[in-house]
Amino acid sequence: MKICFYIHSLTGGGAERVTSTLARHLADQGHEVGVITMTSEERDFYPLDPRVRRVTLDLAGVNRGLGKLTANYRRWRALRRALKAEQPDVVVAMMNTSIVLAILAAIGLPVRVYGSERNYPGRKATGRPWALLRRFVYRFAAGHVAQTREAAAWLERHTGARNVHVIPNPVVWPIPSFPPEVTPESVVSPERKVILAVGSKPEQKGFDLLVRAFAGLAVDWPEWDLVIVGVDPTSEAVCGGGASVQRLAEAVGVAQRLYLPGRVGNVADWYQRADIFVLSSRYEGFPNVLLEAMASGCPCIAFDCDTGPRDVIEHGRNGVLVPAESVDALQNAMVRLMADEGLRQGLGEHAVAVRQQFAEPKVMALWLEVF
Numbered sequence: 327m328k329i330c331f332y333i334h335s336l337t338g339g340g341a342e343r344v345t346s347t348l349a350r351h352l353a354d355q356g357h358e359v360g361v362i363t364m365t366s367e368e369r370d371f372y373p374l375d376p377r378v379r380r381v382t383l384d385l386a387g388v389n390r391g392l393g394k395l396t397a398n399y400r401r402w403r404a405l406r407r408a409l410k411a412e413q414p415d416v417v418v419a420m421m422n423t424s425i426v427l428a429i430l431a432a433i434g435l436p437v438r439v440y441g442s443e444r445n446y447p448g449r450k451a452t453g454r455p456w457a458l459l460r461r462f463v464y465r466f467a468a469g470h471v472a473q474t475r476e477a478a479a480w481l482e483r484h485t486g487a488r489n490v491h492v493i494p495n496p497v498v499w500p501i502p503s504f505p506p507e508v509t510p511e512s513v514v515s516p517e518r519k520v521i522l523a524v525g526s527k528p529e530q531k532g533f534d535l536l537v538r539a540f541a542g543l544a545v546d547w548p549e550w551d552l553v554i555v556g557v558d559p560t561s562e563a564v565c566g567g568g569a570s571v572q573r574l575a576e577a578v579g580v581a582q583r584l585y586l587p588g589r590v591g592n593v594a595d596w597y598q599r600a601d602i603f604v605l606s607s608r609y610e611g612f613p614n615v616l617l618e619a620m621a622s623g624c625p626c627i628a629f630d631c632d633t634g635p636r637d638v639i640e641h642g643r644n645g646v647l648v649p650a651e652s653v654d655a656l657q658n659a660m661v662r663l664m665a666d667e668g669l670r671q672g673l674g675e676h677a678v679a680v681r682q683q684f685a686e687p688k689v690m691a692l693w694l695e696v697f
Contacts, residue, residue, distance in 0.1 A: 449609035
């Protein structure tokens with residue numbers, strides 16, 4: 327079977343990582359696999375298996391108003407040309423706008439389009455035109471993949487999507503490493519205790535909530551630091567409240583205890599360095615970083631947000647769930663784990679079971695059933 331993935335870019339993020347993993351696994355199974363992106367290869371963060379054909383349309387510019395409409399027409403036309411040239415049997419479109427474009431681009435072509443939502447669609451912001459298109463066109467896909475039952479139910483209820491499969495993200499173990507590598511000891515002193523978070527989208531990942539929770543306990547716990555991997559320290563990308571992570575840390579007085587090493591390819595080393603891992607997201611799909619942290623034996627705290635954490639964490643056994651977006655509850659949970667090394671050890675020992683529960687071969691077999 328010839329299978330093409332369509333995703334806006336491979337510049338970083340959970341959807342991009344899963345695309346790379348899926349493409350490799352399907353190539354292992356003997357399928358002819360390609361990945362189509364709007365961005366050029368020079369912007370890639372996640373590497374593709376050399377057996378995977380890469381098609382770049384190089385139409386990723388940001389536009390507004392009428393220019394945005396024109397740009398999306400050009401993307402639709404370029405994608406349709408690419409599908410005609412590649413002649414895949416199946417297209418898997420990753421994330422909502424890409425799903426809409428792929429369904430429209432495949433009209434009249436002998437190709438089955440499957441949409442793969444990578445966040446909880448009830449929370450993932452889309453502009454009104456895209457939301458209307460989603461409600462109209464999703465039903466014309468051959469099927470959809472959601473990561474949780476809640477997400478699947480939302481798609482069926484709000485878009486008329488049919489043939490919706492529920493497939494979680496896999497745990498790829500051992501966690502692969504690739505450039506750039508930033509060693510933990512080059513950033514934070516070995517004798518310091520580390521609270522770790524990982525992500526590149528400060529608003530969605532709730533890093534403002536995490537920084538505020540850390541600020542509330544920092545004075546009483548002077549031996550602990552906060553490390554957020556994935557956020558460029560020079561970035562002005564805002565988190566909640568309109569400030570960047572760095573500026574918020576300065577405002578609440580913890581800038582000297584916050585480390586932002588940026589994007590790293592050796593994230594496994596950072597999980598090993600962490601004493602506590604925190605997922606402070608406002609919403610998720612099925613969080614890769616939480617799976618990886620648990621697989622690495624980290625004691626984990628997560629907001630019970632929509633969706634994913636409650637599907638992975640059994641509260642009090644292999645991790646800790648706290649009410650979504652509650653800074654006080656997050657702070658209290660952090661203090662509880664910081665104060666109890668035995669509790670941290672016990673949670674971490676139980677957490678590693680996700681390696682088997684969400685093992686790559688088991689999850690990938692579910693994908694093969696979709697097609």
